[in-house]
Amino acid sequence: MIVLLPVFRPSFRLVELLTGLGSGMPVVIVDDGSGTAAASIFDSARGHGATVLSHPVNRGKGAALKTGIAHIADAWPGRGVVCADADGQHSVEDIRRVAQHAEVTGRITLGARRFGSGTPLRSRFGNLLTAALFQAVSGTKIRDTQTGLRAFPATLLQWLLTVPGDGFDYEMQMLLAALEQGHPIDEVDIATTYIDGNSSSHFGALSDSARVYRPLLRSITRR
Structure with a gap:
């Protein structure tokens, strides 16, 4: 599988992740309009063998994922994709386990975190609420x-490019569309890692939450 990392204003942890991955899995990075301040980090990433694609302006996580998926489908036909966050939240071991599960099963595979007492309250509450709403809308428990750790077999890459959404809403839209169209979804337990209270996240509590919940609300109104 090809590792896909959508990034915006990355830290040194991106290079640490590339070092851990080594040369065993090709890596595609999509710089989603980080600007010149991150140029040295991307230069280092290229030095580690990663392919770096760039958006001139910030377009959103969904747009970055689609740019990377389209490139991978063209450059590595027949290879699946494992998408991960580049801020240290996903370990190399977990990335490989999720990728391997998708390769063996041919199913969409999510790296499912365990939200224990060490999870920041905002993150724990938000994830539990979203999971409950998703189950109420779809009838499926995820x-x-x-x-952000998700693996897809090669057969689904072109389909992923048709799923609407350019921001954080894209990942929710993908889950809903997968269930509607009969694409099975598996979950693999992964470690829950929050660094400095998840301060590196670019997820906007109000604006991006509204985008995530909008597809769920649309699904309710269509019923």
């Missing part, structure tokens, strides 16, 4: 609907 423990971690907001995980």
Whole structure:
């Protein structure tokens, strides 16, 4: 599988992740309009063998994922994709386990976090609420609907490019569309890692939450 990392204003943890991955899995990074301040980090990423694609302006996580998926489908036909966050939340071991599960099963595979006492209250409450709403709308229980660690078999890459959404809403839209169209979804337990209270996240509590919940509300109104 090809590792896909959508990034915006990355830290040194991106290079640490590339070092851990080594040369065993090709890596595609999509710089979603980070600007010149991050140029040295991306230069270092290229030095580690990663392919770096760039958006001139910030377009959103969904747009970055689609740019990377389209490139991978063209450059590595027949290879699946494992998408991960580049801020240290996902370990190399978990990325590989989720990728391997998708390769073996041919199913969409989510890295499902366990939200224990060490999880920041905002993150724990938000994830539990979203999971409950998702189950109410779809009739399917998915423990971690907001995980950024997701693997997809090669057969679904073109389909992923048709799913609407350019921001954080894209990941929710994908789950709903997968269930509607009969694409099975598996979950694999992964470690829950929050660094400095998840301060590196670019998820806007109000604006991005509204985007995530909008597809769920639309699904309710269509019933």
